[in-house]
Amino acid sequence: MxxxxxxxxxxxxxxxxxxxxxxxxxxxxxxxxxxxxxxxxxxxxxxxxxxxxxYSAFRESSFGHGILEVKNETHALWIWHRNQDLYSTAGDMIYIVRQPERCLVESEVP
Known part of the structure; x- marks a missing residue:
């Protein structure tokens, strides 16, 4: 800066x-x-x-909160909830998938 x-x-x-x-x-x-x-x-x-x-040309200006749920070693679910929606519906959701063959996880041995 x-x-x-x-x-x-x-x-x-x-x-x-x-x-x-x-x-x-x-x-x-x-x-x-x-x-x-x-x-x-x-x-x-x-x-x-x-x-x-x-696909990201629309910008949502509402307030809300997001929840990241780690499902397993390779999958996580991101859910966005807008505050003004009724019945706790998700405004947006996406699965984030790690590709183990492309992004290896190195195990640490003490």
Whole structure:
């Protein structure tokens, strides 16, 4: 972050030229990373998206909360609930799937 006059200049990873190289940006707190999660679309073969995908053109402005349920070693379910919806219906949900053959988990031996 830089201060220029009275304005703050913030650098964001999703801005062109600011995408970190995953092999040189390890995160000790995250337990590693899988640098090749994006296999299709505008981010194919990249660590960061360089444009907004067509399917995400709608922006929801309502408030709410999200719940992440870890189902097993490879699957997690993200559910978004909007506060104004009746009957506790989900406003959005997506399964996050880890591909074990592409993103290996290294076991630690003490």
């Amino acid at each position: 830089e201060v220029t006059g009275r304005r703050w200049l913030l650098l964001h990873a999703d801005e062109p030229g600011n995408c970190p190289e995953p092999s040189t940006t390890p995160d000790d707190y995250m337990g590693g990373f899988c640098a090749f999660n994006f296999t299709s679309g505008p981010a194919a073969g990249k660590f960061c998206w360089d444009q907004q995908p067509d």
